[in-house]
Amino acid sequence: MIRNIYKALILILFFPSFYVFSEQGTAVAAERKKATGFLYGAGISVNKEIYKGYNTRTMPLPLFGYQGENLSVFGPFINYKLLDANRFTLSAKLAPRLQGFDESDSAIFKGMRKRKSSFDAGIGIDYQKNDWKIVLTSMFDALNRSNGFEIKSTIGHVFRYGPIFFEPSISLSFLDKSHVDYYYGVSKDEVNQNRGAYLGHSGVNKSLGLSIATPIFFAGYTRLNLEYTWFDKSITESPLVENNSSLQLLFVFTKNF
Template sequence: MTHRHTRRLLRTGLIATALLSHGASYAQQESAGGGQPPEGWGLGVVASASQKPYRDVDGKAEVWPMLTYENRWIRLFGPGLDVKLGKTGPVSYALTAGMSREGYRASDSSYLDGMDERKGGIWLGGRVMWEAGFAKLSAAWQADASSHSDGQKVTLGVERRFAVDNLGFTPRVKAIWLDRKYVDYYYGVSASEARSNRPQYAGSSTVNSELGLRVDYRLTPAQTVFLDAGVTMLGSAIKDSPLVGRSTVGEARLGYLYRF
C-alpha cells in the first residue's frame, strides 16, 4: 500500500469519526462542576448553523448524528479524539487528533472563481488542562498532518461551568494563534490567482479570539439537551485578505444526547 493510499484511508476514517461526533464537545464538559468524567457511550443528534469568513459565501445549516465515548484512556468528542496521558494534581495531559472543515471551493462564490481549492485537514497535537478553583484553563498545540497548509495553531482557553439544579451555563474565552503558513494557505492569493478585483496577498501569523456560551439541561440522568453558541473575532492578517468579507464569524449548535 502506497503512502498516499495510507494517508487517504486515515483521512477517511477521521472524517467518518468527525461526522458521527460533530458537536459533541458538550460531553466532555458535563462533569466540569467537579465530578469524575462519565464513562461509556453516548448517542444523539446535533443541528448546527455556521458562517465562513469568505466574501459572498453563505452560511450553512447541517444536522449530524452524534457519537461520544469516554473511558480511562480515551475521549471521543466532536470532531476529534483525545488519548489521555495522565494527571499531576489538577493538571491533565492528552494527545489530540481532529479534523478541520475549513477552506473553500472556487464554486462557493463568484468572487472565488479562479482560486484553487483550499482543503480542511487532519490536525495532531497535544493539550494541557488545569482544573483551577476559579475556572478550567487549557493550552493546546496542533499541526496540520495532512500537509495541505503545513500550518500550526496554538489555543489558550478559559471556561467555567455554573450549575443551578439540572441547568448548567459554561461561558468561555479563547485566543487562537495561527502561523503564517496557515493564514497564507486559507486566506492568501497567489500571483496566478490574482485578478483586477482580487489582488495578490501573502498571509502572516495572527491571533483570533473567541467568546462562547454553552447551556445544558439534564432531562433525566441519561438524557441531556444543550445549546452551544460562539463568535470568533478574526485577526488582522485574516481581515486584511481580499478573500474575506466579514470581521467576525458565528456558529451555534443545538443537540440531544443519550448516555448508555
Template sequence: MNKTVSLISLALMSFSTLADDQEQGIQWGIGAAVVSQDQGYTDVGNETMLVPALAIQYGNFSLLGPRGSYKVWQQDNIEFSVVGQLRLDGYEEADGDIFLGMEDRDMSFDFGFEGEFDTEFGEFGFSFMHDVTSTHKGYEASVSYGVPFTLGDGRIMPYVSASYLSEDLVDYYYGVLPTEQRTERNAYTGDATMNLEVGVSSDWFFGRNHMIKADLSYTAYGSEIKDSPLIEQSGSVQLLLGYVYVF
C-alpha cells in the first residue's frame, strides 16, 4: 500500500543523468531506497519499507525498479517518451482494521507517455498514464513545474504538480462497495478528482559510480479522496532516501 512511483520516476531521471556521463553503451546499477509514508488511511499511520531497484540505461531506454521509459523524440530542450510502470497503490484486508471486510485492491500496470520542456525559468513536464491491465480501468494526467539548483556535485529541485485522477481510478482505490458497508464504514462511490503535490527532489553524485537521492513531498488530496470513509487525513507525506551504484 504505497505511492512510491512518483519519486522513483525522479530517481530514474537522476540515474539517466549519471549514466549519460559514463561511456556510451549499456549502463546498469543496483540500489535500494527506504520509503517512509503516511497515506492518510484511518488508523493505519506511517509505514516504512525498503524498495530494491535494478537500474538500466541503454540508449533511449531506461529502467529503474517498476518503471521503464523509452525516449521517442528529442529536439533542443524538448523531449517525449513512452512509459510503462507498476502503480503500487492498493491494500489488503490485513493492512488495517479499516479494511476488514473489504476486497483487496491490487496494483496495476499503467502505460502512457510523458514530456519535458526545459527553459531558463525551470522545467515543465506532463504525463498521461492509463491502466492496461483492467485493474482500476482508469487514468491519471499530470502537469508539473520545477526549478533545479546546482550545489557542488548535487542538484536540488523544488517542484509542484497537479494530477487529475479519473473516476474509475478514484473509485477503485478509495470507494466502498455496498457489499463492503459496515456500521463504521458507509458505502462510497468515488468520482474524478485533482490532487496537488509540492516537494523537493535532490540528487547527490560521488565520483563516476555513486548516486544518493533524498526526496520529500506532500500530496494534498482532492475532495473525492478526502470524503472517502477510508481516509482520515487531507493528504499524504512521503520521504525517500535512496542509493544507486552504477557499474
C-alpha cells in the first residue's frame, strides 16, 4: 500500500506540472512562461490498473516543483533543454519508471518475483508551430531492471476560449520486447494453476488525451488531464492482465511561491 501511494505521489508531482511548465510554444506556454521558480499545490489522481486484482485508486496528493529557464525539476523528474532553434527543442530527460508489482499487490502475483520500478534516461525532441506541437521521446532503462526502452510520439493542439485552454492529443508508444517481458511476462518457474508461462514481445500502445487548463482560480493554475490508453496485444494477452484499456484522470491546482 505504501509503495503504491509513493508511485502515485511521484506521478502527480510530475505529469501535470511538468506538462504545464515545459516549453510548449503554444498559447498555454505563453500564459505560463513568466511563471518560473518554485511552485506548490495539491491534486487528485484516479487510475485504473490493467493487472488482475487491481482496483481503481483515488488519492489526494501534495504538489511541489521548480521551473527554470532551461532546467525543470519535479521530484525525481529532470528535464534540461539542450537546444532551442527553428521551432525545435532538444532536451535531456531523467524520469522514474513507475511500473512493477510484488506479491502483496494482487493474488495473481503470488509466487512471482518482484518487478521493480526503475529510472529512465533519454532525449526528447519537440517541434512547435503556432498551437500545434509534436513530441518524440526515446527513453531507456538506466538501472537495467528490464533492460528495455520506450519510444513515444505525441501530437497535440491547443484551443483557447477566453481564459480556458483545451488541448486534445494522440500518442503512440513503442515498448520493446525486454520491457514488455519484464513487466507482463511469466517465466516457467512462476507458472501455477492461475497463470501459464508467457514470453512478452514488443508492442505499440495507443492513447487519446484531453487537457483543460485555466489561470482564473485563486491566482494559480488549474488543470484537468484525461488519458485513455489502449494496450497492445503483446500486453493484454499476458495472464497477468484482465483489461485491454485504462483511463487515467489527474486534477491539480498549482501556484508559484
